[in-house]
Amino acid sequence: MIVKKPWFTVVYMFVLTAFFSSAVIALSRATRERVETNRRIALERAVLEALAVALPADASALELHALFTQQVRPPAAESHGAFRRVADGRTLAYALPVEGRGFWAPVRAVVGLDADRQTLTGLAVYEQNETPGLGAEIAKPGFTGQFRGRRLGAHAPRLRFKRPGLPRAENEVHAVTGATQTSVRLERIINAAVDRWLQRMNERHAPGSAQTR
Amino acid sequence: MKKRSPADVAIQALWRDNPVFRQILGICSALAVTNLVLNTLVMCAALTLTTAASCLTVSLLRKYTPDRIRMMVQTLIIAFYVILIDIWLKAFWPEMGRALGPYVGLIITNCIIMGRCEAFARFNPPGLACLDGLASGLGYAFVLLAISVVRELLGMGSILGLPVPWFATHWDKWIIMVMPPGAFFTLACLVWLFRSLAPNAEGTAK
Amino acid sequence: MSTHTELWHAMVVCFSAVFTGNILLTTFLGMCPFLGVSREVKTALGLGLAVVFVMTSTTVLNWLVYRYVLMPLQLEFFRFIIFIIVIAAFVQLVEMILDRYSPLLYQKLGIFLPLITVNCAILGASLFMVIREYRFLTAAAYGFGSGIGWLLAILAMAGIRQKLQPARIPRGLQGPGIALIIAGLMALAFIGFTGVLQ
Numbered sequence: 001m002i003v004k005k006p007w008f009t010v011v012y013m014f015v016l017t018a019f020f021s022s023a024v025i026a027l028s029r030a031t032r033e034r035v036e037t038n039r040r041i042a043l044e045r046a047v048l049e050a051l052a053v054a055l056p057a058d059a060s061a062l063e064l065h066a067l068f069t070q071q072v073r074p075p076a077a078e079s080h081g082a083f084r085r086v087a088d089g090r091t092l093a094y095a096l097p098v099e100g101r102g103f104w105a106p107v108r109a110v111v112g113l114d115a116d117r118q119t120l121t122g123l124a125v126y127e128q129n130e131t132p133g134l135g136a137e138i139a140k141p142g143f144t145g146q147f148r149g150r151r152l153g154a155h156a157p158r159l160r161f162k163r164p165g166l167p168r169a170e171n172e173v174h175a176v177t178g179a180t181q182t183s184v185r186l187e188r189i190i191n192a193a194v195d196r197w198l199q200r201m202n203e204r205h206a207p208g209s210a211q212t213r
Numbered sequence: 214m215k216k217r218s219p220a221d222v223a224i225q226a227l228w229r230d231n232p233v234f235r236q237i238l239g240i241c242s243a244l245a246v247t248n249l250v251l252n253t254l255v256m257c258a259a260l261t262l263t264t265a266a267s268c269l270t271v272s273l274l275r276k277y278t279p280d281r282i283r284m285m286v287q288t289l290i291i292a293f294y295v296i297l298i299d300i301w302l303k304a305f306w307p308e309m310g311r312a313l314g315p316y317v318g319l320i321i322t323n324c325i326i327m328g329r330c331e332a333f334a335r336f337n338p339p340g341l342a343c344l345d346g347l348a349s350g351l352g353y354a355f356v357l358l359a360i361s362v363v364r365e366l367l368g369m370g371s372i373l374g375l376p377v378p379w380f381a382t383h384w385d386k387w388i389i390m391v392m393p394p395g396a397f398f399t400l401a402c403l404v405w406l407f408r409s410l411a412p413n414a415e416g417t418a419k
Numbered sequence: 420m421s422t423h424t425e426l427w428h429a430m431v432v433c434f435s436a437v438f439t440g441n442i443l444l445t446t447f448l449g450m451c452p453f454l455g456v457s458r459e460v461k462t463a464l465g466l467g468l469a470v471v472f473v474m475t476s477t478t479v480l481n482w483l484v485y486r487y488v489l490m491p492l493q494l495e496f497f498r499f500i501i502f503i504i505v506i507a508a509f510v511q512l513v514e515m516i517l518d519r520y521s522p523l524l525y526q527k528l529g530i531f532l533p534l535i536t537v538n539c540a541i542l543g544a545s546l547f548m549v550i551r552e553y554r555f556l557t558a559a560a561y562g563f564g565s566g567i568g569w570l571l572a573i574l575a576m577a578g579i580r581q582k583l584q585p586a587r588i589p590r591g592l593q594g595p596g597i598a599l600i601i602a603g604l605m606a607l608a609f610i611g612f613t614g615v616l617q
Contacts, residue, residue: 009279016286020293021497027297028496031304038307101428104440105551129311129550132249133369133391178388181613237595241450242539292500300496315546318499322539324451392610393445397603401596409591 037061042126043110044068047095049124050112051085052148080200082113093121096197100189103181105129107138111147111190117201120159123147123190135182146173156195161187222341223348237404239325243357244396245316250373252312253361259317261350263294264326268334268346275335287330288321295320325353360399364390429560432553436564438612442540443572444605446547449540452573463577465527467570471563473513474544477506478562481545482555495549502545540569576601 041061048055048064053071056063072095073084083095092115099108107128112121125139137143152158153171161175161183162168175183243260246252270290271278278286299317302310310317320326329349334342365372368390370381389395436442443449452466481502489495517525544565548558579601588597 009282012277012279013282013285016289020289024293024296024300024496025494027300028494031300034304035307038304042307127311129314131391132252132312134388237599241447242543244447288503289500292503296496296499299499303496314550315543318546319448319539319543321499321503322542389607392606393447394603394606394610396447397599397606401592401599401603404596404599405589405591407591408596409589 041065043097044072046110046124046126047072047083047097047112049144050095050110050122051083051093052112052121053085080197082197083110091115096193098189098193099127100185100192102128102130102185103135103179104131107182107186107189109186109189111194113194117198118152120147120150120152125186130179130182134179135176137176137179138182138186143174143176152194152198157187157191158194158198159187159190219341219344222345237400239323239328239353240356240400242319242323243316243353244360244400245393246313247357247361247396247399248364248368248391249312250358250361250365252309253357254373255306255309256313256316257350257354257357259295259298259313260320260323260326261347261354263291263298263320264329264350265343265346266294267291267326268329269339269343271330271334272337272339272342283335284327284331287327291326291330292321325349356403359403360396363399364395368395425554425556429557432557433560433564434615436561437568437571438609438615441568441572441606441609442544442547442565443569444602444609446543448543449538449569450602452538460574460577460581463573464570467566467573470538470540470569471566473506473510474541474566474569475559475562477502477509477541478544478548478565479555479559480505480509482548482553482558485549486555498546498549499542502542506541506545540565572602572605575605 041064045055045064048068048071051072053067055067059067071085071087073086075081075083079091079094081096083097084091085093085095094113094115094117096111096113097108098111099106101107105128107125107130109123109125109127111123113119114121123144125144128136128139130136130138150159150173151170153160158171160169160172162172164174164177166174168174175187243253243256246256267287267290271287274286274290295318298320299310302313302317326346329346333345337345362372366377366380367384367387370384370386371377376382387395390399440446449470481498484501484505485495485498489498489501514525544562548561551561553561576598580598583597592600
């Protein structure tokens with residue numbers, strides 16, 4: 001029973017669009033909080049991993065968040081964007097969020113640095129969209145595990161990526177086989193962020209430096 | 214249009230109208246996710262759900278939709294379900310959503326769904342239309358899964374992320390299967406296989 | 420980020436959209452006309468040029484719509500349908516303008532325009548631009564580069580298929596089969612460009 005009046009088409013289209021749009025908008029609102037939480041948890045987990053905090057296997061989001069609030073302080077003015085792991089009022093380690101362009105899409109990671117700002121406690125990549133099996137390996141423990149215990153070099157680039165198979169120095173890690181582009185970019189991202197952060201931290205802590213900013 | 218039994222409808226969509234025989238075009242854009250079986254499973258689930266739901270909805274509305282705007286209405290309906298899936302993924306499985314990238318959204322432009330809506334759902338009762346949509350989606354899924362199993366097995370020695378006994382250790386992994394050319398070659402071989410085995414299922418080789 | 424590095428980044432993205440990240444050969448988008456139409460170089464050229472134009476324009480338009488309409492209203496999830504509408508409207512507009520001001524051009528390219536609307540590559544380019552969080556200049560460069568890349572791929576495919584006409588291809592491979600193999604070989608060749616520009 002198709003109503004053949006000319007206005008029916010317009011009304012029909014309008015009603016249909018309104019109906020579907022409202023359904024979609026309602027669902028989106030309902031899940032908005034959850035999406036935010038997912039993001040938050042991903043970052044918190046990455047911070048904990050970069051700081052080499054022991055995580056219970058299959059930790060729930062709630063447990064992770066509890067652990068995070070317990071051990072980690074949010075970035076303050078003195079830490080120039082880095083999260084701090086504190087105990088008894090002392091800073092044990094820093095977790096610096098870094099981001100930049102990967103081969104395909106933005107890569108976001110957290111670099112963990114010891115209180116001496118020389119030794120790395122770890123790396124955790126929490127957002128990447130590189131090729132599975134190749135570039136995407138940077139998110140896997142097999143790759144990130146090697147960052148723990150590395151010491152930054154004295155000159156830029158402080159952390160170097162070396163070809164797999166070759167022996168590494170204290171400030172070197174192995175790149176991912178077959179993922180030269182992703183490795184190069186990650187190297188650049190980490191070094192740029194770490195250099196910038198170290199510069200700011202050293203300015204602050206250098207004796208007699210002006211405490212601006 | 215004469216009455217067709219549900220079994221007949223399903224078989225027609227699953228085998229005779231199977232993408233490898235007829236609708237290679239619809240598969241192409243989803244080839245990108247076939248490097249991992251898990252991603253392919255999710256993609257196929259998304260597509261099958263969308264096809265079935267869209268065909269059902271189009272069929273329900275078939276008596277009211279003015280003929281002139283039917284393409285717009287179909288696109289609207291398909292987009293609706295795709296957006297629902299996208300929202301769901303973002304909320305409950307963000308890594309998969311990111312891994313699948315734009316391909317979930319591109320389901321909207323997939324010729325298979327639009328084709329089924331135009332050719333079948335428009336003229337048939339909801340039950341049959343839904344079944345046809347479901348079967349079409351599954352036929353498509355079957356092909357994509359075949360490709361993804363080959364790609365992940367030969368390229369990474371695993372299936373669904375789990376290492377496969379002999380492949381993980383003794384197989385010299387074919388990197389090409391991890392990269393796009395591998396998808397093209399695998400699909401080509403599949404097409405070759407199917408068309409050689411059952412040349413009569415397709416009219417003329419085009 | 421300074422304009423200088425943004426410009427350089429835009430150029431790198433453009434280059435990679437043409438070669439290493441070719442929208443057809445690496446992200447598999449836009450295959451439909453690729454497998455069907457690409458038998459004659461002239462037709463391929465016409466279609467390809469139309470795609471370059473539409474892809475660049477719609478990527479820019481969609482960037483603007485996403486940035487200034489969808490994001491402020493927090494309606495990002497509507498991008499799928501909005502992008503499709505923008506693309507369809509744009510193509511319709513171009514068709515009308517061509518028809519009015521250049522009937523000759525309309526004769527040549529007009530038939531391709533409706534084909535383009537369903538070309539997943541056009542929608543895909545806009546979606547990728549959102550996922551990769553490109554800024555304006557880079558998004559425009561990406562749209563342009565993707566179009567050129569698609570044009571290149573379809574031209575090469577048409578040329579190769581023309582040359583293959585007299586060859587004896589196994590029956591199972593005729594048609595889509597051999598086209599896929601050609602595409603695979605081209606994809607392999609284009610990978611060779613990786614790392615040329617940093």
